[in-house]
Amino acid sequence: MRPGLEPERRDAARNRELLLRAARELIEECGADGLTMGTLAQRAGVGKGTVFRRFGSRAGLMMSLLSDAEAHFQGRFMFGPPPLGPGAPPLERLIAFGEERITWVLEFGELARAADVSAYNRFDVPAAVLWHRHLEMLLREAGVTTDPWLMATSLSAVLEPERILHAVRVHHVAPERLAASWRELVSRVVRGA
């Protein structure tokens, strides 16, 4: 999250750790939706202003909590072993990407939902941009030449946490069924090229 170039003051760093620890505890106890910024400040033993100074907003806090998991996932699809990482044919990588993302959403999705900035720029956070670029690149490699940028946008929409969680939690769709549908969709998109 933080570029190490301009180091944090000691008390600031201490409070960040205090807050992250307290946040994880609270989420454990009440779920991500049950966490309020006031309670968090109290639990961590700091003022509310400090929480907002550190994380900017509730969404920012959630993004900080996610950043480890996100970095790990990013590392895997960019540098990890095939079929998710480089080395496999693009269609297989697309399929693997969706499958892994579905798994990821099932594990961290509630946090991801809480991290969604409710403005238009929800799609412009670094992680979302990275995923989008990755999809676009794979589509190009797979020979999709007509507007790969928008096609990547559409595929991103399909993998949005909100929908995936809704399908699984409300409609009791099995994750494997989601994955199968994704395979089908992306195969058709690519084969149509």
Add this chain to the structure above:
Amino acid sequence: MRPGLEPERRDAARNRELLLRAARELIEECGADGLTMGTLAQRAGVGKGTVFRRFGSRAGLMMSLLSDAEAHFQGRFMFGPPPLGPGAPPLERLIAFGEERITWVLEFGELARAADVSAYNRFDVPAAVLWHRHLEMLLREAGVTTDPWLMATSLSAVLEPERILHAVRVHHVAPERLAASWRELVSRVVRGA
């Protein structure tokens, strides 16, 4: 919105009209995001409790404001002339549906965004269910046999107001380009069958 079977009391009906009129005025002046329930109550000359009694929530109010436009759109794709309405081949109807929905979002999307309940059940409001069923039906007719329900879910995701508005307003994507991408996507999905 209201089934006519259990008629409203006179004062209730009067206040509903007052509120809807005031809401439209305020949105005209401040945009949908700028409308607050308190201001609305004040403008309409009623108490805040009344606003919530009538519409349940801010999202409910926005849905009431949308209901005319929604009913009109629904009428067109269910009973209107082809290619949107019945009579045209399913692929053409799918294409027309997306095109019309894009146009619709560009006109009413801000309202639609404001009407989005921020819970899981955002996809279970009657209008969303209807669109979903319509897409599913067209997919079946077009010969998509593998999990048309989930495929319809995916296609719905692509047409979500939030993304369309983001593409147009932030990334300056021309609506025609969105429509072209939709045609491409849905053609490939169907042809793959």
Add this chain to the structure above:
DNA sequence: GATCAAAACGGACTGCGGTCCGCTTCTATT
């Protein structure tokens, strides 16, 4: 027209995310 229960009303109240600003604590410099 008087009566009465149900429906509707209204505004004080709660809890939340987020801001503001006077005060405190660090750390670089001498």
Add this chain to the structure above:
DNA sequence: AATAGAAGCGGACCGCAGTCCGTTTTGATC
């Protein structure tokens, strides 16, 4: 060790969505 000013701190404060409950309006019944 003294100092200065930048960085950090905290909690009172704001505006908002949504709730609660004592009071008022309505319209069916007599």
